[in-house]
Amino acid sequence: xxTAEDEGFxxxxxxxxxxxxxxxxxxxxxxxxxxxxxxxxxxxxxxxWTDLNGSPATAALRRLVRRCRTEAEGRAPAxxxxxxxxxxxxxxxxxxxxxxxxxxxxxxxxRLVLALQAVEDLTDHEIGDVLERxxxxxxxxxxxxxxxxxxxxxxxxxIAQIESELRPALRAHADLAVDGEHPxxxxxxALSQADHRRRRTTVVALAALVxxxxxxxxxxxxxxxxxxxxxxxxxxxxxxxxxxALDARSDDIKNWPLRGSLSAHPELLDxxxxxxxxxxxxxxxxxxxxxxxxxxxxxxxxxxxxxYSADVSEAQQTGLLVWSGKRGAPLNTLKPAVADGxxxxxxxxxxxxxxxxxxVLAPVGAKPVxxxxxxxxxxxxxxxxxxxxxxxxxxxxxxxxxxxxxxVVMVTTDGGQAxxxxxxxxxxxxxxxxxxxxxxxxxxxxxxxxxxIPVAQVTLLDQQTFRYKAPASPSFPGSASQNGPSVTxxxxxxxxxxxxxxxxxxxxxxxxxxxxxGADGQGAPGPEALTDTPTxxxxxxxxxxxxxxxxxxxxxxxxxxxxxxxxxxFSGPGAKQIGLKxxxxxxxxxxxxTTAWYVDPLKVRVETKDxxxxxxxxxxxxxxxxxxxxxxxxxxxxxxxxx
Numbered sequence: 001x002x003t004a005e006d007e008g009f010x011x012x013x014x015x016x017x018x019x020x021x022x023x024x025x026x027x028x029x030x031x032x033x034x035x036x037x038x039x040x041x042x043x044x045x046x047x048x049w050t051d052l053n054g055s056p057a058t059a060a061l062r063r064l065v066r067r068c069r070t071e072a073e074g075r076a077p078a079x080x081x082x083x084x085x086x087x088x089x090x091x092x093x094x095x096x097x098x099x100x101x102x103x104x105x106x107x108x109x110x111r112l113v114l115a116l117q118a119v120e121d122l123t124d125h126e127i128g129d130v131l132e133r134x135x136x137x138x139x140x141x142x143x144x145x146x147x148x149x150x151x152x153x154x155x156x157x158x159i160a161q162i163e164s165e166l167r168p169a170l171r172a173h174a175d176l177a178v179d180g181e182h183p184x185x186x187x188x189x190a191l192s193q194a195d196h197r198r199r200r201t202t203v204v205a206l207a208a209l210v211x212x213x214x215x216x217x218x219x220x221x222x223x224x225x226x227x228x229x230x231x232x233x234x235x236x237x238x239x240x241x242x243x244x245a246l247d248a249r250s251d252d253i254k255n256w257p258l259r260g261s262l263s264a265h266p267e268l269l270d271x272x273x274x275x276x277x278x279x280x281x282x283x284x285x286x287x288x289x290x291x292x293x294x295x296x297x298x299x300x301x302x303x304x305x306x307x308y309s310a311d312v313s314e315a316q317q318t319g320l321l322v323w324s325g326k327r328g329a330p331l332n333t334l335k336p337a338v339a340d341g342x343x344x345x346x347x348x349x350x351x352x353x354x355x356x357x358x359x360v361l362a363p364v365g366a367k368p369v370x371x372x373x374x375x376x377x378x379x380x381x382x383x384x385x386x387x388x389x390x391x392x393x394x395x396x397x398x399x400x401x402x403x404x405x406x407x408v409v410m411v412t413t414d415g416g417q418a419x420x421x422x423x424x425x426x427x428x429x430x431x432x433x434x435x436x437x438x439x440x441x442x443x444x445x446x447x448x449x450x451x452x453i454p455v456a457q458v459t460l461l462d463q464q465t466f467r468y469k470a471p472a473s474p475s476f477p478g479s480a481s482q483n484g485p486s487v488t489x490x491x492x493x494x495x496x497x498x499x500x501x502x503x504x505x506x507x508x509x510x511x512x513x514x515x516x517x518g519a520d521g522q523g524a525p526g527p528e529a530l531t532d533t534p535t536x537x538x539x540x541x542x543x544x545x546x547x548x549x550x551x552x553x554x555x556x557x558x559x560x561x562x563x564x565x566x567x568x569x570f571s572g573p574g575a576k577q578i579g580l581k582x583x584x585x586x587x588x589x590x591x592x593x594t595t596a597w598y599v600d601p602l603k604v605r606v607e608t609k610d611x612x613x614x615x616x617x618x619x620x621x622x623x624x625x626x627x628x629x630x631x632x633x634x635x636x637x638x639x640x641x642x643x
Contacts, residue, residue, distance in 0.1 A: 009046055010184055012056055017042075017183030019119050020064055022174035026115040027068040029104055031391045037067040039190045046191060061120075061130050065112060072108045091154075096169035098152040099162070103145075103170065110145035113138055118167040119174065185261055185298065248364040248395060253294060253345065254308040254319060259361070259396055260297025262305075269293050272305060272323060272331060290321065294345075298327045299398045300357035302349040304424075305334060324349045324424045337424040344369065346411040346421035348401065356401035358409060358421060364395040367414035371399055374406045377507045381536040387412070404452045439497045443511045447501055461508065462500040462541070464563050468584035470494050492516055496547065496587070498561055500540050508537040512545060512561070543619050544568065544606050560588040565608035565616060572604040 017038065024034035041064040045056060052059045103111065109131075116127050124135040124142070131138065146159050146166070153162055246257040258266055273290045290307035297304065305323040323334035324347070339347060344366070350356025360369060368391040375383035390397045401409065409421040437445070440463050448455040469491040498512040510533050535543060544562040562568055563586050570578045580590035604621040 005049055008056070009049060012045070012060065013042055013183050013187050016057065016060070017187070020061070022119045022171070023115045024064060024068055025174050026103070026119070026170055027108065027111045028071045030071075032393055033071050034068075035393050037064060037071060039187065040067060042187050043191055046187075058129060062132070065130055068112065069108055072111070092165070095153060096165060096172075099149055099166050099169050100173045102149050102152045103166065106145050106148060110141050110148070113141045114145050114166065115170065117142065118170040182298070189261055189264060251363055254292060254310075256292075256294040256308075256361070256363075256395075258293050258296060259394060260295045260304070262296035262298075266293065266296075268331060269296055269305060269307075272307065272334075288321070295359075295361055295396075299359045300400050301327045301351075301355070302357040302359075303327055303329050303334065304347060304349070304359055305331065306339070306345065306347075306361070320345065322347055322422075322424045326351075335424075337422075339422040339424060340419070344411065344413055344419070346409070346419060348407065348409055348421045348423050350401060350407060350423065355403045356407075358399040358401055360390060360392075360397045360399075360411060360421075362392055362395050362397075364392075366392055366395060368392065369397070369414070370412040372410040372412075373399070373401050374408050377509075377534045379506055379508075379537045381508070381534045383534060385410070406450055407452075439513050439515075440499055443497070443499050443513055444501065447509065447511055451503065453503065457504050459502040460499060461502055464498045464561070464586070466496040466498070466561050466584060466587050468494055468496070468559070468587040468589070470559065470583070470589060496559070496561055498545055498563075500535070502537070506537060507534060508540050509534050510540070510543075510545060512547070514547060539617070539619070542608060542617050544608060544621075546621065557589065557591055560606070562586050562588060562606075562608045564610065566611040567609045567613075569607050569609070570604060570621070571607070575604060578604075 020041070021034055021038050024037045025031055028034045028037065041060055044063055045052070045060040049056065103114065106114070112131065113127055116122050116130065122130070124138040128135045128138045143159070146162050149162055149166065150157070150159075153165075157165075247255045248257055248259075250256065257263075262268060273293075288309055290309050293305065293307045295304060295306040303325050307321050307323075308319045309321055310319065320339045322337050322339045323331070324337070325334040339345065345359075345361040347359045348356055349359075358371065358373075360371070362369070368389045370387040371390045372385040372387050375385050377383050388399070390399060407423055411419055411421055440460070444458050444460060445455050448458050471491055494514060494516055496512060496514045498510060500508060500510050502508050533545075542563050542565070544560050544565070547559040547561065558580070560568060560580055565586055565588075567582065568580060568588050578590070580588035583589045605618055606621050607618040608616040610616055
């Protein structure tokens with residue numbers, strides 16, 4: 001092919017890849033098979049480019065249609081169950097979901113016509129040219145398909161309205177089914193692998209021919225000078241045990257083969273296998289060696305390399321090391337990090353100044369996962385999550401993450417197991433911390449970085465400083481010692497700072513920092529900063545904020561910061577088990593029985609009063625939006641946090 005022809009082929013791939021993958025998926029109903037059909041179409045088109053008559057796009061689409069017919073024959077489309085489970089969705093959303101489900105039961109020709117209309121926006125004449133049928137036949141197939149969908153639609157809907165609602169429903173369904181890979185790079189890799197297989201097949205065929213000729217000529221090959229018995233291995237040949245067999249469908253990550261756009265060149269990864277960067281990652285001089293790479297390639301604007309290491313597994317209860325960086329970055333510039341991996345691997349690389357990339361790996365054949373990029377906060381302090389179904393292609397799925405918002409990305413498997421995606425690579429925030437800053441400045445900067453907005457866009461509504469005495473045991477969020485319960489020490493001076501902040505969208509959040517007075521000369525909160533707890537934008541003034549202490553008692557000790565309050569009372573389940581003593585102006589401390597904290601904490605309310613006994617306000621001790629940000633399904637999913 002000439003340079004101009006190469007450019008023409010590339011333009012075709014980049015312009016039609018995603019649309020044709022949508023069409024193939026809607027007709028076949030299986031994403032992996034649809035992916036293979038599109039790749040086969042482009043490989044064949046590339047090889048026969050100079051022999052094509054007429055429009056290359058039309059010729060290629062005809063081939064894709066033929067492949068779709070073959071793959072769909074006798075196959076019931078295995079569309080995921082996309083019917084909305086949230087009954088708060090409107091009637092139109094539920095009807096569109098029903099339309100997609102009913103579409104999957106139509107005959108193949110009707111699915112082809114309706115899919116080409118919805119995705120490619122072709123006329124009956126243009127579809128007839130592709131299907132090699134008359135425009136009247138195409139129109140008849142389309143009308144028959146639409147009439148078959150009438151039972152799932154409201155009785156008042158006409159055929160024209162069914163058609164107008166079906167098209168966006170199919171496009172949205174197909175968009176959920178395809179991943180964010182790059183068409184040209186994927187096609188180039190497939191062409192390279194196909195050419196390699198053709199060359200290998202040719203070599204094998206020639207070798208077989210030569211062997212046949214030798215046998216026919218009666219040429220005998222013997223090891224006349226080898227005195228060792230037949231079958232005994234050579235003393236210089238390695239007799240090491242073969243590594244475990246690769247199994248892409250295994251739940252055991254260390255058995256997975258190498259996947260990704262760089263999988264055809266595993267030799268490029270050798271320098272990372274025993275990189276000096278890894279030695280000493282877990283203290284001392286402990287060496288770290290990569291036993292097997294399971295992914296290497298570009299996803300969106302990021303490059304990931306993932307390796308399994310028994311050394312890491314022993315040291316950190318995980319087995320994965322991840323290198324990450326910008327798309328196309330040299331491998332020796334990628335940054336290593338430790339990641340979790342138990343059946344499903346979910347990783348995020350999110351630069352401080354732009355959109356991020358989510359990579360999910362699973363066994364081949366795994367059902368789609370649900371991904372929630374982060375909660376959406378509302379003015380009343382509540383939060384909701386939107387889940388997107390993310391299917392796999394050869395066990396790999398990806399998603400582009402928005403440039404703003406919290407980095408708490410939740411991945412839920414078909415079995416209902418949920419896990420946070422691991423942040424790797426660029427973890428820095430939007431603003432680098434200055435050499436000296438106050439506690440309030442630190443809280444504002446941290447909050448802005450977590451939500452990926454400029455700190456100048458955060459409005460400080462209120463700030464309160466509390467000083468009190470309490471035991472010198474680790475105060476939340478410092479974790480308890482892994483070697484046993486913490487030891488409660490004598491009372492020392494503590495300083496707590498609480499701020500109330502507003503984002504540009506009007507939502508209000510509270511943050512706090514707790515530190516032992518005088519422990520940090522700069523006043524920075526360090527590891528004891530508590531951030532990003534949403535509150536009602538209308539009723540934030542005076543709202544108490546509980547802090548949790550780690551103790552060796554069977555009861556949880558809390559410190560309640562209540563601005564302006566002289567006394568507090570509790571109501572609701574377990575309220576009688578809460579007894580807090582005023583230890584400083586606006587500060588209350590005491591034991592909280594575990595039954596009150598864990599059984600139904602969302603129903604426990606706290607009322608504050610001033611010195612004259614006048615009620616200042618009444619609030620829930622915690623709210624649903626103040627649970628772990630990815631778990632908002634009631635008290636059963638509570639974790640011990642500070643709010």
